[in-house]
Amino acid sequence: MTDHANLLLRFNAGTEPGRYRVTASLDLPGSAAPQGASGETEFDIEALEGLARANKWKEYGQELARSLFGPKEILAKFASARQATKGELPLRLRLWIEPDAAALHRLCWELLHDPKSLEDPEKPADWLATDQTLPLSRYIPSRDERRVVPRPFDSLRALVVVANPLDLEDHSDEHKVKLTPIKVAEEVARARQALGTIPVTLLCSEPGLEADGLPTLEQILTHLGQGGHDVLYLVAHGVLEGDNPLLWLEGDDREAKVISGVDTKDGFGEPVLGFVARLGKLPVLPRLVVLASCESANPAKAGPGHPAAEEAGEPASRDTLTWTALGPLLAKEGVPAVVAMQGPVTMETVGKFMPAFFAGLRDDGNIDRAMAAARGVVQDRWDWWMPVLFSRLHDGLLFSSYGWMVLEESDPFWDTLLDNIIRDKKCTPILGPGVSSNFLPSPAEVARSLAARSEYCLSRSNDNLPQVAQFYEVYQPASLKWYVTDILAKGFVRKMKERNVEVAPVVGSLSKTIEDAGWSELAQELYENEIHHQLADFRQPLYVTTNFDNFMALALRSKLKPGDVETVYQEVLPWRRKSSEHGGEPGWELDHPPSKTQHVVLHLFGTDSHDGPMVLAEDHYLKFLARAHREPRDLVPDSLRAALGWNSLLFLGYDLHDPAFKLILQGLLVDRSEAPYRSVAVQLDPSLFDEDHRAAALKYLKNYFVSIDTRLDVYWGSPHQFVAELHRRWEKRDDHG
Numbered sequence: 001m002t003d004h005a006n007l008l009l010r011f012n013a014g015t016e017p018g019r020y021r022v023t024a025s026l027d028l029p030g031s032a033a034p035q036g037a038s039g040e041t042e043f044d045i046e047a048l049e050g051l052a053r054a055n056k057w058k059e060y061g062q063e064l065a066r067s068l069f070g071p072k073e074i075l076a077k078f079a080s081a082r083q084a085t086k087g088e089l090p091l092r093l094r095l096w097i098e099p100d101a102a103a104l105h106r107l108c109w110e111l112l113h114d115p116k117s118l119e120d121p122e123k124p125a126d127w128l129a130t131d132q133t134l135p136l137s138r139y140i141p142s143r144d145e146r147r148v149v150p151r152p153f154d155s156l157r158a159l160v161v162v163a164n165p166l167d168l169e170d171h172s173d174e175h176k177v178k179l180t181p182i183k184v185a186e187e188v189a190r191a192r193q194a195l196g197t198i199p200v201t202l203l204c205s206e207p208g209l210e211a212d213g214l215p216t217l218e219q220i221l222t223h224l225g226q227g228g229h230d231v232l233y234l235v236a237h238g239v240l241e242g243d244n245p246l247l248w249l250e251g252d253d254r255e256a257k258v259i260s261g262v263d264t265k266d267g268f269g270e271p272v273l274g275f276v277a278r279l280g281k282l283p284v285l286p287r288l289v290v291l292a293s294c295e296s297a298n299p300a301k302a303g304p305g306h307p308a309a310e311e312a313g314e315p316a317s318r319d320t321l322t323w324t325a326l327g328p329l330l331a332k333e334g335v336p337a338v339v340a341m342q343g344p345v346t347m348e349t350v351g352k353f354m355p356a357f358f359a360g361l362r363d364d365g366n367i368d369r370a371m372a373a374a375r376g377v378v379q380d381r382w383d384w385w386m387p388v389l390f391s392r393l394h395d396g397l398l399f400s401s402y403g404w405m406v407l408e409e410s411d412p413f414w415d416t417l418l419d420n421i422i423r424d425k426k427c428t429p430i431l432g433p434g435v436s437s438n439f440l441p442s443p444a445e446v447a448r449s450l451a452a453r454s455e456y457c458l459s460r461s462n463d464n465l466p467q468v469a470q471f472y473e474v475y476q477p478a479s480l481k482w483y484v485t486d487i488l489a490k491g492f493v494r495k496m497k498e499r500n501v502e503v504a505p506v507v508g509s510l511s512k513t514i515e516d517a518g519w520s521e522l523a524q525e526l527y528e529n530e531i532h533h534q535l536a537d538f539r540q541p542l543y544v545t546t547n548f549d550n551f552m553a554l555a556l557r558s559k560l561k562p563g564d565v566e567t568v569y570q571e572v573l574p575w576r577r578k579s580s581e582h583g584g585e586p587g588w589e590l591d592h593p594p595s596k597t598q599h600v601v602l603h604l605f606g607t608d609s610h611d612g613p614m615v616l617a618e619d620h621y622l623k624f625l626a627r628a629h630r631e632p633r634d635l636v637p638d639s640l641r642a643a644l645g646w647n648s649l650l651f652l653g654y655d656l657h658d659p660a661f662k663l664i665l666q667g668l669l670v671d672r673s674e675a676p677y678r679s680v681a682v683q684l685d686p687s688l689f690d691e692d693h694r695a696a697a698l699k700y701l702k703n704y705f706v707s708i709d710t711r712l713d714v715y716w717g718s719p720h721q722f723v724a725e726l727h728r729r730w731e732k733r734d735d736h737g
Contacts, residue, residue, distance in 0.1 A: 004089050004090040004091070004092055004395070004396075005026065005027060005028050005081065005084065005085045005089060005090070005091045005092070006025075006026070006027040006091075006092050006094065006394075007024065007025070007026050007027075007077070007078065007081045007091060007092065007093050007094070008024070008025045008026075008027070008094045008096055008139065009022055009023070009024055009068070009074070009093070009094070009095050009096065010022070010023040010024075010025065010096040010098065011095070011096065011097045011098060011101040011104055012098045012100055012101055013098075013100040013101050014040045014041075014042075015040065018042055018043065018044065018045075019040055019041065019042050020040070020041060020042070020043060020101050020104065021038060021039075021040050022038065022039055022040070022041060022068065022071060022074050023036060023037070023038040024036065024037045024038065024073070024074050024077040024078065024081075026077060026080070026081045026084070028084060028085075036077075037073040037074065037076065037077040038071075038073060038074075039070075039071025039072070039073040039074050040071060041067050041068065041070045041071050041074075042067060042070075043064075043067045043068075043104060043107065044063075044067070045103060045104075045106060045107065047063070048060055048063060048064065048107060049106070051063065052108065057111055057125075057382075057385075058125045060108065060111050061111035061112055061113040061125060061127060062113050062117065062118060062121060064107065064108075064109070064111060064112050064113070065112055065113040065114070065115050065117070065118055066118060068112065069115040069118075075115055078115065079115075082134075090133060090134075090135065090369070091133065091134050092134075092135050092137070092368050092396060093128065093134050093135065093136045093137075094136075094137055094138075094139040094391075095109055095136070095137070095138050095139060096138075096139040096140075096141070097138070105324065105325075105328065108342060108385060109129075109136070109138065110127070110129040110136065110342075110375075110385040110386075110387075110388060111127060111129070111385050112127070112128045112129065112136070113125065113126055113127060113128065114126040114127075114128050114131070127379070127385070129372070129375055129385060130372070130375050130376055130379045130384070131372065132369065132372040132373055132376055134372070135366075135368030135369050135371060135372040135396065136368070136371075136372070136389075137367075137368050137371065137389040137390070137391045137396070138328070138388065138389065138390050138391070139391060139392070140327075140328050140331035140332050140390050140391065140392050141332070141392065142331060142332055142333070142334050142392040143332060143333070143334065148287065148336045148392075148393060148397075148398070153361065153362050153365060153399045153400075155437065155438070155718060155720060156198050156199075156230045156231060156399070157198065157199050157200075157201065157228050157229050157230060157231070158191075158195050158198045158199070158200050158201070158229065158230070158231035158232075158233055159200075159201050159203065159220070159223050159224060159229040159231070159232050159233070159286070160188065160191045160192075160195075160200050160201070160202050160203070160204075160233045160235075161203045161204070161215045161220055161232070161233070161234045161235065161236070161249075162182065162184050162187045162188055162191070162202075162203070162204040162206070162215060162235040162236070163182070163204075163215040163235070163236040163237075163247075163248060163249045163250050164181060164182040164184050164204070164205070164206065164215075164250075165248055165249075165250050165251075165254065165255055165256035165257070166254050166255055166256075167255045167256050168180070168181060168237065168248065168256060170256070179237050179248065182235065182236075182237070184204050184206035184209065185206060185208070185209060186347075187235045187292070188202065188204060188206075188209060190292075190347070190350065190351060190354070191233050191235065191292070192500065193351070193354070193355060194233075194290075194350075194351075194354030194355050194357070194358055195231070195233065195358060196355060196358055196359070196362075197499060197526050197527065198231065198358070199495065199498035199499060200498055201223060201229065201498075203215045203216075203219055203220065203223070205250060205254050214250055214252065214254075215236070215249055215250045216249060216250055216251060216252060216257065217249055217257065217259055217275065217278070220232075220249075221278060221279070221282065224279070224282055224284075224285075224286060225282050225283065225284075229286055230286055230287045230288065231286060231287070231288045231289075231290065232286040232288070232289045232290070233290045233292060234289065234290065234291055234292065235292045236248055236249060238291075238326070240325050243262070243325065244260055244261055244262050244264070244274075244325075245261035245262075245325040245326040245329070246258050246259065246260060246261065247259040247261065247275060247326075259274070259275050260272070260274040260275065261274050261275050261276055261325070261326050261329060262274040262276060262277075262329065263277055275326075276326070276329045276330055276333050277333070279330070279333065279335075280333040280334055285333075285334050285335050285336075286335060287335075287336050287337065287398055287399075288335075288336070288337050288338075288339070288367070288398060289327075289330055289335050289337075289338045289339070290338075290339045290340075290354075291326060291327060291338065291339070291340040291341065292341065292350065292354075324340055324342045324388060326338075326340065327339075327340040327388065327390040328390050330390070331390045331391060331392045332392075334392070335392075336391065336392055336393055336398060337367050337389065337390070337391045337392075337393060337398055338389070338390040338391070339357070339371070339387060339388070339389055339390075340387070340388050340390065341386045341387060341388070342385075342386055342387075342388045343383075343386050344383075344386075345383045345386040345387075346381070346383055348381070349378050349381045349383050349384065349386065352377055352378050352381075353374045353375075353377065353378045353384075353387055354374075356373060356374040356377040356378075357370050357371060357373075357374035357387075358370075359373075360372075360373040360374055361398065361399055362399075362528075365397050365398055365399035365400045366395075366396045366397055366398070367389065367391060367393065367396055367397075367398045368389065368391070368396040369396070371387065371389045374387070375387070400721065413713060414726070414729050416648075417648055417726070418726075418729060418730060418733055418736075420647070420648040421538050421540065421648075421730065422730070422733060422735055422736055423735070425539075425540060425541055425596055426646065426647045426648060427538065427540050427647055427648040427649075427650065428540065428542050428543070428544060428643040428644075428647045428648070428649050428650070429535050429538075429540065429543050429544070429649075429650045429652055430544045430545070430546075430649055430650065430651050430652065430664065431543065431544070431545040431546070431547055431552060431652050431653060432545075432546055432547070432651070432652060432653035432654035432655075432658060432660060432661060432719075433546075433547060433653055433654075433658070434652070434653025434654065434655070434718070434719050435531055435532070435547070435551075435652050435653035435719055436547055436549055436551060436653070437653070438495070438526075438527065438530075439492055439495050439496075439514075439519075439523070439549075439551065440488055440491050440492055440495065440547075440549060441487070441488065441491035441494075441495075443465040444463035444464075444465070445463075445491065446465055446484060446487050446488065446491070447462060447463050447464055447465040447467075447468045447469075448462050448463055449487045449491075450465070450468050450469065450472065450483060450484065450487060451468045451471075453483060454468075454471060454472060454475070454476075456468055456471050465616065466616065466617055466618045466620075466621060466659055467618060469484070469616040469617040469618075469620075470617040470618040470619060472617070473616070473617040473619060473620075480616060480617070481606075481608065481613060481614050481616070482508050484548075484614070484616060485508060485509065485510045485548065485608035486507065486508045486510075488510045488548065488549070489505050489506065489507075489508070489509060489510045489513040489514075490505060492505075492510065492513055492514060492517075493505045493513065496517065496522075499526055501517075501522060501526070503517040504516065504517075508608075509608060509609075510548060510549060510550075510608050511549070511550045511607065511608055511609040512609075514549060514550055514551065514554070515550065515554065519551065519554055520533075520554045520555060520557070520558040521558075523551075523555075529720070529723075529724045529727070530555075531652075531719065531720050531723045531724075532551045532552050532554075532555035533555045533558065533559075534723050534724065534726075534727040535552070535555070535723060536552070536555040536556045536558070536559050537559065537727065537730070538730065539559070539566075539596075539599065540599070541594035541595050541596060541598070541599060541600065542594040542599075542600050542602060542639060542640070542643050542647075543556070543599070543600070543601045543602070544601075544602050544604060544640070544643075545601060545602070545603055545604065546603075546604050546605045546615075546660040546664075547603075547605075548603070548605070548606065548607045548608060548614060549607075550570065550601075550607065550609060552601045553568055553569075553570045553601045556568040556599050556601065565597050566597045566598070566599065567592075567597070567598050567599070568599045568600075568601070569591075569592040569598065569599070569600050569601070570600075570601050570603065570607070570609070570610075571590045571591065571592060571600055571601070571602050571603070572602075572603045572606055572607060572610040572612065573602060573603065573604045573605075573606075573635075573636075573637075573640075574612065575604070575605075575606075575615065575623075575624050575627065575635065576612065576613065576623075587633050587638055588634075588637055588638065589637050589638050589639060590602070590637045590639060590640075593639050594639050594643075600639075602640060604660075604664075605660065615660075621659050621660075621663055624663060624667065625663055625666065625667045628663075628667035628668055629667060632670075636668060640668075641670060644668055644669055644670055645669075645670040650722075651664075652719040652722070652723065653719045
C-alpha cells in the first residue's frame, strides 16, 4: 500500500489533427483499482508558442489549463482527486504523453494553472507546479522493467562533467547557433554547491582544476560503467536538429566532439549508437541525470513586468529544446529520473534551485516532492518553471533512509532489539567494511591499489584483497601492513577531498591521519546520520569490528562529557598469541573488560595503531579459522564468548561473500540455541540485486542461515539504512536515556 495518491493524465492523438484524448486515472491507497475518466480536447500549440514568444506566461498557463480541463470529465476527476486527498495524503500529478501525441512535449506543462484560477483571470498567477501538495512530473514509461530500489542518500556519489571544447566557435556556423565558451570553474563550483555533501568525481579539461579525467564520451561511460555513481551532472552545449539532440563533448585533444543523442548511420550506411543507447548498455545506470544549463539567460528572456525585460525591450525566445528532447529519451532507456532545463535559465535561479532540490531529496528521497519544494524556493523568479522532471518512477521514491525487515511483523523485532539496547545493554554491533564506506576505500579498491604496487600475476582479477595480500605476504611480509594502512590513509584523504575538506596525510598511519583530521566533529558536519555516532549513542559495553580504522572509538569518545565515569578503550584480539603467553589456562579476559561504564572496541583483525599483524592474506584467514576451531577458549576472551552466545548481534556492512563475515559465522559463533535474544540482524543492500534475482537471494539467505543454525533475522537494506531506522526508533523511546 502506498502513502500517496496518483493522478495520471495520459495523452493520445484524438479524432482530428490538433485534438487529443485525455484519460485521467486516480489511484488511491487501498483502492481495488484505479478510478478513470476520459475526454477529448484541443491544444493550439502554435497559439501557445505565440504567447511564449510574447513573454505572456500567465496567459500561457491559463490557456493551457482551459485546454486540459475543458472536458468536464477531466475537470471533475481532478477536483475529486484533490477532495479525496485533501489534508490526508500527498497527491502526485503525472503527465504521460504517448508517442502519437509527441507534439505535446513542446508545451511548457510546468506553467499549467490551477483550474480554479480560470474563474477570475485577473487574479495573480496560480501555478500548479509550485503547489507542494501536488508534485508534478512528466511520466516516461521505460523499456527497462527493473525495479528501482531506493538507496540511502548518504551513500550517493556524483559524476560531474563540464565540457568546454577549445574550438566551439568553429561549430557555430555549421549548426547555425552561437556556441560561447563555458566558464568551467564557475560551473564546477555551482555543481558542487548544488550537490552539497555528495562526493564528486570531476571530468573537465580546465587548467588549474584538479579533475579525475576529461569530458569525453569514453571517459563518461567508463566512470559510469564502473558503478558507484548514482548522479550524472552534465554541463555542455546542446542543439536540437530535427528530433536529434546533439551534445558538444570533448575529444582527447580537447577539441569538440559532437555526439548524437539518438542512433545514426556513418558515411558507409553502418549504424552508429547514440549517447542514449550507449548509456543504456551500461550494467548499472545512474539513478538521476541532471542536464544543467551552461549559459545564463540574458535580460531579453525575462517575463513581462520584469525590470530586465522592460530594459531589454525585446521578446524572449526559447533557444533550444535539446535537454527536453534528451530527457525523455534517457528516461525511456531506463534512467529513473532526469532533471533538465526546458529553456534559457538565469544562473541565479539555478544557484537557488539546485541546492534546494538536493536538500529536498535528502529529506525523504521523493523526487517529485523535491522538485516542488525547489520550485517553491525560486517561484518569485521569472524563470522558475524552466526545470523539468522526466521520471519513470511509479512512486517517485528515488532514495530512502530506511529498508525493511524480511518478516511478516517487524514491530516485535524492533521492540525486542530496543529492549536489549536500552534496558539490558545486551547488544553487540559487529562492524564490517561497508560501515566505513563513506570515509575509506572498499577492500576491492585497496586490492587494486596494492596490486598496482607489485607485479601481481596470480589472477586476472586484482580486486580480491586476501588474494592480492597473499602475494605480498610471500614476497614482502614485513611491508604488507604498512602498504595497506598507507593506501587506506590516502583513500581517507581522497574521500575527504571529494567533500571539499582538505586533510593532511600521515605517511603510513591510518589512525593518526583520521584523528589529526578531527574526524569526529567533521563526520557529524558532513553526514546528518553518521553511522558510527548513531551506534555510539546506544552506549553498549562491547563493539566488535573487523575494520582497521578507529572511527568507532573516536565516535564513542565524542559522547563522553567532563565528569563522566565512562571510559572507552580499543583492544586488539591477539590472534597469533600462544596459550602459554597468558598462563596456559583455558579462558582469559581482555585487559579492559567491557561493562556499562567501560566501553570497548575490539578489533578482531588488528589495527595499525597496535603492534602485531593484521588479518589480510588468505593464509591469515585460514590460520585464524583453524585456531578458532582448535583452541576456541584460548583465542576468544570470555567477554566476547558471552556476547556471541548471548547478546543480540548486529552484523553491519558485510557482503555475503566477505571472508571476514564467513569466518565469524563459521569460526567464532557458539551455539545460540539457548540464547534469549533472537534478534540478530544481517543487512544486505537490495540495490545489489535486480528484480529477477531478489526473491532467489532472499530464499538463499534464509536457507543459508538456517543451515548453520545462527537464528539470524534478515533486514533488507544497507547498514546505514538499518542503523538510521534503529536510531529513529530509539529516539522515540521514552526510556532511551
